[in-house]
Amino acid sequence: MLKVSEQGPVTLFYMGRSLLGFLLYPVYAFLAGDTLIDTGTNRADREFLSVLKGRKIKKIVNTHHHEDHIGNNADVQNLFEIPIYAHPSALRYLENPRLSDLRFYQRIVWDWPKRSQPMAIGSYFDADGFHFDVINSPGHTDDHICLYEPDRKWLFTGDLFCGTTFIYLRQDENYLQILETLKKLSRLEINTVFCNLKGAVPNGKEALLKKVARMERLRDDVLALKEELPPDKIRQKILGQEGFMGVVTRGHYSKQNTIDSILSGKRPDQIR
Numbered sequence: 001m002l003k004v005s006e007q008g009p010v011t012l013f014y015m016g017r018s019l020l021g022f023l024l025y026p027v028y029a030f031l032a033g034d035t036l037i038d039t040g041t042n043r044a045d046r047e048f049l050s051v052l053k054g055r056k057i058k059k060i061v062n063t064h065h066h067e068d069h070i071g072n073n074a075d076v077q078n079l080f081e082i083p084i085y086a087h088p089s090a091l092r093y094l095e096n097p098r099l100s101d102l103r104f105y106q107r108i109v110w111d112w113p114k115r116s117q118p119m120a121i122g123s124y125f126d127a128d129g130f131h132f133d134v135i136n137s138p139g140h141t142d143d144h145i146c147l148y149e150p151d152r153k154w155l156f157t158g159d160l161f162c163g164t165t166f167i168y169l170r171q172d173e174n175y176l177q178i179l180e181t182l183k184k185l186s187r188l189e190i191n192t193v194f195c196n197l198k199g200a201v202p203n204g205k206e207a208l209l210k211k212v213a214r215m216e217r218l219r220d221d222v223l224a225l226k227e228e229l230p231p232d233k234i235r236q237k238i239l240g241q242e243g244f245m246g247v248v249t250r251g252h253y254s255k256q257n258t259i260d261s262i263l264s265g266k267r268p269d270q271i272r
């Protein structure tokens with residue numbers, strides 16, 4: 001499944017795998033000027049390539065190495081014969097996606113990307129009339145970048161924003177690092193956030209500030225119980241039972257990960 005929409009001069013591609021009538025965790029990719037920002041999942045490869053044909057695309061920029069952001073890198077690179085840019089630490093995963101340790105649910109929903117040939121991104125790039133600053137933004141992954149267009153006041157946030165609430169943390173994410181990065185980004189003047197999960201989010205600065213405030217409150221609530229309750233009881237009291245997400249991903253995303261990362265300051269996979 002793939003849907004195309006416009007937000008001003010930015011084109012949004014919303015895509016995902018349909019299975020038994022359900023749409024599984026769809027993602028966005030974006031076209032700003034002549035630059036494709038992420039390439040979505042290869043579960044929508046044919047539809048994506050067919051809507052790109054005839055467009056002016058001069059390069060791909062990946063926000064990070066996850067399979068639902070680089071899924072069509074190889075096909076788009078070959079079709080347009082264009083370069084791919086990403087954070088230096090992401091390059092080896094783009095060259096060989098099998099270095100990522102995809103779980104069963106990830107293979108079902110997004111599948112393995114093909115190998116592509118990336119280059120390290122610099123501190124800025126131009127995209128046919130738009131100028132983008134590249135901002136290192138760790139927390140979701142170490143190789144995560146956000147892209148800021150200061151004249152239009154756009155911020156492309158990859159998987160860092162994902163809505164104003166925070167419940168589930170991935171095992172290899174760091175809660176406090178995400179919070180610090182979001183605080184830094186929220187100091188920018190932002191009209192529109194372009195989020196790979198939520199699409200175009202208006203009043204971007206307010207949205208980021210709202211998320212920061214909620215994450216700070218959650219952090220403070222958890223730390224206030226640190227001496228009083230064990231981690232699983234803190235999770236139960238503040239976030240409740242593990243839900244659907246924890247079951248489907250077999251703990252890859254969970255509420256307990258969130259609590260454990262706040263308590264330790266580390267990624268959950270570094271403390272177990």
Ligand SMILES: [Zn+2]
Pocket residue numbers: 064066140159
């Ligand atoms: Zn991601």
